[in-house]
Amino acid sequence: MPAVVVVGTQWGDEGKGKIVDVLTEKADYVVRFQGGNNAGHTLVINQKKYILHLIPSGIFRPQTTCVIGNGVVVDPEVLINEIEKLKKEGLNIDSNKLMISEKAHTIMPYHKALDMARENKAHKNKIGTTCRGIGPCYEDKAARKGFRLIDLTYPDIFKERLKNVLEEKNVILKYLETEPLKFEDIYEKYIEYGKYLKPYLTDVSQVIWQAKKNNKNVLFEGAQGTFLDIDHGTYPYVTSSNTIAGNACCGTGIGPSEIDLVLGIVKAYTTRVGEGPFPTELEDETGNFLRDRGFEYGSTTGRPRRCGWLDLVLVKTAIRLNGINALALTKLDVLSGLDKIKVCIGYEYEGKTIDYLPSTLIEISKLKPIYKELSGWKEDISQIKNFDKLPETTKIYLKTIEDYLKVPLYLISTGPERDNCLIIKNPFQN
Ligand code: GDP
Ligand code: IMO
Ligand code: MG
Numbered sequence: 001m002p003a004v005v006v007v008g009t010q011w012g013d014e015g016k017g018k019i020v021d022v023l024t025e026k027a028d029y030v031v032r033f034q035g036g037n038n039a040g041h042t043l044v045i046n047q048k049k050y051i052l053h054l055i056p057s058g059i060f061r062p063q064t065t066c067v068i069g070n071g072v073v074v075d076p077e078v079l080i081n082e083i084e085k086l087k088k089e090g091l092n093i094d095s096n097k098l099m100i101s102e103k104a105h106t107i108m109p110y111h112k113a114l115d116m117a118r119e120n121k122a123h124k125n126k127i128g129t130t131c132r133g134i135g136p137c138y139e140d141k142a143a144r145k146g147f148r149l150i151d152l153t154y155p156d157i158f159k160e161r162l163k164n165v166l167e168e169k170n171v172i173l174k175y176l177e178t179e180p181l182k183f184e185d186i187y188e189k190y191i192e193y194g195k196y197l198k199p200y201l202t203d204v205s206q207v208i209w210q211a212k213k214n215n216k217n218v219l220f221e222g223a224q225g226t227f228l229d230i231d232h233g234t235y236p237y238v239t240s241s242n243t244i245a246g247n248a249c250c251g252t253g254i255g256p257s258e259i260d261l262v263l264g265i266v267k268a269y270t271t272r273v274g275e276g277p278f279p280t281e282l283e284d285e286t287g288n289f290l291r292d293r294g295f296e297y298g299s300t301t302g303r304p305r306r307c308g309w310l311d312l313v314l315v316k317t318a319i320r321l322n323g324i325n326a327l328a329l330t331k332l333d334v335l336s337g338l339d340k341i342k343v344c345i346g347y348e349y350e351g352k353t354i355d356y357l358p359s360t361l362i363e364i365s366k367l368k369p370i371y372k373e374l375s376g377w378k379e380d381i382s383q384i385k386n387f388d389k390l391p392e393t394t395k396i397y398l399k400t401i402e403d404y405l406k407v408p409l410y411l412i413s414t415g416p417e418r419d420n421c422l423i424i425k426n427p428f429q430n
Contacts, residue, residue: 001215004023004217004259005248006019006221006263006328007222007264008243008265009318010225010226010270011225011273012273013267013299016041016221017052017221019413021045023426024061024219026217027064027219029065029207030057030064031204033251033252034222035134035223035239036054036132037079037130037134038223039054039223039300040053040300041299043418053300054078054082055082055083056221058221059086067098067204068104070104070251071104072251073104073133073134074100074104074105074149075106076193076194099207100197101252102202104148104149105147106147107134108140108186110136111133111136115133115136121176127275128275128303129274131301145168147190153198155191162190212258222244223243224239228243229242234357237361244322245322262326263328264318264328265327267330268329268335269308270307271294271307272305272306273303277365278306280309287307289337291305294334310344312401313346313355313357316404317356326409326427329413332398333420336376338376340373344369344370346369347368349363377394384414384422387412
């Protein structure tokens with residue numbers, strides 16, 4: 001029974017949630033391993049849209065256990081609201097359905113205040129974060145000043161440490177011209193959060209270990225995308241966690257030999273929210289077409305997403321960084337109606353052609369995409385379930401992608417709904 005890691009190969013919002021939802025028909029566990037509620041994963045089931053920020057995208061499948069690993073940073077208020085909202089939908093979210101690592105760090109009010117204050121002060125140097133406190137929370141984790149969820153269940157120890165940490169945070173907030181925060185307001189609230197979440201807290205490493213021993217299918221659901229990775233992304237325009245597949249191990253407490261397949265999610269074009277380089281960006285009518293047709297507005301912040309052609313060099317780099325051995329292509333339907341479609345197959349850099357994304361912003365700023373132009377198609381492809389029934393030009397588009405990347409396409413998503421999907425191979429089925 002396989003363990004499959006699902007990761008985004010671009011700058012996030014590739015449609016990971018949709019693909020995870022499709023695959024969880026056959027998954028027993030769905031595990032988030034990094035990021036926090038900066039993520040927004042959209043599922044459309046029977047015309048109803050759900051956006052999940054912290055809860056793994058397997059929650060709507062009756063047999064699936066959802067797990068939040070130690071690598072995730074949890075805003076308890078957001079998580080509790082998400083649980084309550086799903087309960088109102090009639091879902092039973094008890095401690096058998098949802099398990100949360102006791103080691104996961106908690107996002108505190110000063111993390112959000114700091115994130116926002118820094119973004120406001122930075123003006124033209126801002127990152128364009130989601131202002132959810134993600135960066136400051138990971139900073140505190142690394143600085144050993146963070147609070148793990150389990151800490152909220154020990155009121156006395158929490159009290160002493162919080163006083164200490166808050167003193168320092170208020171000095172920084174003052175420097176950033178932001179109101180200081182009151183100890184009492186935070187303490188009381190977080191103790192209540194601790195009580196609410198306690199039944200869900202567990203040792204996730206043991207849960208997954210046991211699941212694998214019992215031959216269960218485990219799916220690790222990545223958040224963000226490869227080029228938002230803190231080490232391998234377009235630094236500093238990145239998020240604050242490792243988003244690549246290797247972090248499925250650190251973020252849950254399992255070893256690399258436990259992973260059987262890495263499935264990369266590729267949007268049929270490219271998008272990015274927030275600041276940072278984007279070699280194939282289109283600031284023209286075609287970019288607007290992709291934004292309108294693909295409804296490219298952030299699931300978390302509602303910001304319009306920047307849009308551009310599919311960058312195969314970027315995806316190829318992602319294949320290397322993640323060890324991707326299967327691909328799912330999403331939003332192919334969005335391209336219907338275009339006369340010509342371009343894909344980037346190389347970069348021109350200082351007179352040479354390169355086929356990887358360089359490490360520095362200076363180098364990236366000098367890249368000129370080299371495009372291959374393909375014919376488009378006009379047909380509505382959203383209901384097609386058989387590869388052979390796709391228009392010829394669509395097949396050529398797909399073949400161009402596979403030939404360049406040399407990794408097989410397992411799934412092709414042709415619409416937001418669960419059943420708008422052409423499954424060539426299901427990683428959980430032989
Ligand atoms: P994620 O963060 O990677 O899970 O992606 P998001 O949910 O933020 O953004 C993907 C958006 O595209 C959502 O609105 C999905 O409902 C939608 N979507 C996913 N797959 C498809 C598809 O194949 N076609 C279309 N038209 N929309 C899709
Ligand atoms: P999903 O999981 C797209 C971007 C932000 C910003 C940068 C840093 O839905 O694909 P942060 O708040 O993480 O410190 O912001 O990262 N970003 C995302 N962009 N999809 C996401 O998640 C993202 N999560 C963070 O826009 O540019
Ligand atoms: Mg998203």
